[in-house]
Amino acid sequence: MKPAPFAYKKARSLDEAVALLGEHKDARLLAGGQSLIATLNMRLSAPSLLIDINGLSGLDGITAKEGMVEIGALVRHVQAERSEIIAKLVPLIARAMPHIGHAAIRNRGTLGGSIAFADPAAELPACLMALDGEVEATGPKGKRTIKAQDFFKGLFETALGPQELLTAIRIPAATKDTRVGFAELARRHGDYAIVGLAASAQGDGKGLKDVRLSFFGTGDTPSRARKAETALESGDIDAAVAALDLEPHDDVQAPAKVKKHLAGVLLRRVAKQLMEART
Amino acid sequence: MSDLGIDISLTVNGEQVSERVEPRQTLVDFLRDNLGLTGSHVGCEHGVCGACTVRVDGAIVRGCLMLAVQCAGSQVETIEGLSDSGEVADLQAAFEQRNALQCGFCTPGMIATAQDLLAGGGVPSRDEIREHISGNYCRCTGYHAIVDAVEAVALQRAGAAK
Numbered sequence: 001m002k003p004a005p006f007a008y009k010k011a012r013s014l015d016e017a018v019a020l021l022g023e024h025k026d027a028r029l030l031a032g033g034q035s036l037i038a039t040l041n042m043r044l045s046a047p048s049l050l051i052d053i054n055g056l057s058g059l060d061g062i063t064a065k066e067g068m069v070e071i072g073a074l075v076r077h078v079q080a081e082r083s084e085i086i087a088k089l090v091p092l093i094a095r096a097m098p099h100i101g102h103a104a105i106r107n108r109g110t111l112g113g114s115i116a117f118a119d120p121a122a123e124l125p126a127c128l129m130a131l132d133g134e135v136e137a138t139g140p141k142g143k144r145t146i147k148a149q150d151f152f153k154g155l156f157e158t159a160l161g162p163q164e165l166l167t168a169i170r171i172p173a174a175t176k177d178t179r180v181g182f183a184e185l186a187r188r189h190g191d192y193a194i195v196g197l198a199a200s201a202q203g204d205g206k207g208l209k210d211v212r213l214s215f216f217g218t219g220d221t222p223s224r225a226r227k228a229e230t231a232l233e234s235g236d237i238d239a240a241v242a243a244l245d246l247e248p249h250d251d252v253q254a255p256a257k258v259k260k261h262l263a264g265v266l267l268r269r270v271a272k273q274l275m276e277a278r279t
Numbered sequence: 280m281s282d283l284g285i286d287i288s289l290t291v292n293g294e295q296v297s298e299r300v301e302p303r304q305t306l307v308d309f310l311r312d313n314l315g316l317t318g319s320h321v322g323c324e325h326g327v328c329g330a331c332t333v334r335v336d337g338a339i340v341r342g343c344l345m346l347a348v349q350c351a352g353s354q355v356e357t358i359e360g361l362s363d364s365g366e367v368a369d370l371q372a373a374f375e376q377r378n379a380l381q382c383g384f385c386t387p388g389m390i391a392t393a394q395d396l397l398a399g400g401g402v403p404s405r406d407e408i409r410e411h412i413s414g415n416y417c418r419c420t421g422y423h424a425i426v427d428a429v430e431a432v433a434l435q436r437a438g439a440a441k
Binding site: 050 | 340346349415
């Protein structure tokens with residue numbers, strides 16, 4: 001299908017983008033467009049105006065400072081995939097990257113766009129949750145920071161206000177004790193997950209602490225499985241699988257029962273990754 | 280044309296093009312309908328099938344997930360350009376020799392995607408080839424011959440480079 005008609009404006013500054021969002025209540029921001037244009041083509045969305053933010057400067061950097069890694073909203077997946085800072089300091093995202101779409105999609109799609117779109121089956125929102133990251137939002141009153149756990153509100157719904165843009169994400173940099181794990185099941189490599197799991201933990205002697213299991217494709221938002229986290233901290237993978245506190249819904253990909261089973265399969269794989277010492 | 284039209288200038292296969300387009304027109308529709316470059320195919324129109332793969336400023340993209348207005352000032356290359364320049368001549372020959380297609384609808388996208396992989400240099404493993412073309416899988420399951428063809432060209436180019 002073809003999109004319904006809309007107007008197009010290339011924003012020249014962040015202030016202009018914010019102002020345009022204020023003037024046009026049903027406008028949508030165009031970043032990488034790899035989800036948005038698909039929804040426009042399918043007429044699932046029909047905004048009157050697209051505000052193209054691709055030309056905005058200062059939003060495409062990856063920087064490490066004061067124990068945090070900041071990723072600008074317009075950093076494209078391919079840039080993150082090739083970044084030494086990401087490989088070294090945000091290894092979970094480095095692991096997730098090959099699962100996100102395909103090369104042609106990763107050449108355009110942005111990290112900020114993926115997180116702001118908040119698809120429940122997408123990898124990056126779950127990574128942000130697993131890493132206890134945060135989002136920088138810019139609006140008429142300036143900038144504010146929103147923790148990942150407060151950001152994902154529901155199906156494709158975030159804490160961003162109607163006149164706010166996601167301008168950066170920030171993630172605590174990995175230390176020598178940081179362990180990460182990632183696994184996903186999809187019908188075809190690069191497709192949205194049937195179920196996926198992004199996880200982080202801190203190595204503690206031979207064990208693990210601060211385990212964060214963030215499942216995706218299992219609910220309206222990325223879902224932490226806290227009972228399973230506690231079980232894993234005591235080193236018992238079987239108990240963690242038995243304790244798996246997830247209530248997936250049926251969807252087009254699989255029934256809830258299958259998803260729950262697959263979540264257990266992924267948990268075993270990811271637990272093994274977490275327990276392997278970092279090299 | 281509605282009053283939403285926007286004038287754009289871009290380079291397509293080395294030639295300067297100036298057209299007035301509606302913002303809602305995707306790049307692949309622009310290439311096919313306005314410029315008659317029908318080698319890029321329109322399949323799923325939501326980024327899944329890869330039949331519309333083209334190169335924008337050197338990087339492969341989905342022609343259905345970019346708008347023509349976004350390409351103002353860009354260098355766009357389609358399968359016609361890649362073919363005419365001879366850049367993919369060896370891939371085309373290998374696909375033909377191995378009958379690496381069934382209906383052929385995916386072939387322009389497959390060639391553009393394979394060229395993207397091989398342009399990185401080296402000889403990718405069969406797994407890497409499969410992963411790279413995974414965004415171009417369609418329905419026919421005729422992929423063994425495609426992987427064979429891409430692998431053969433990778434080996435051939437690596438041999439020629441020595």
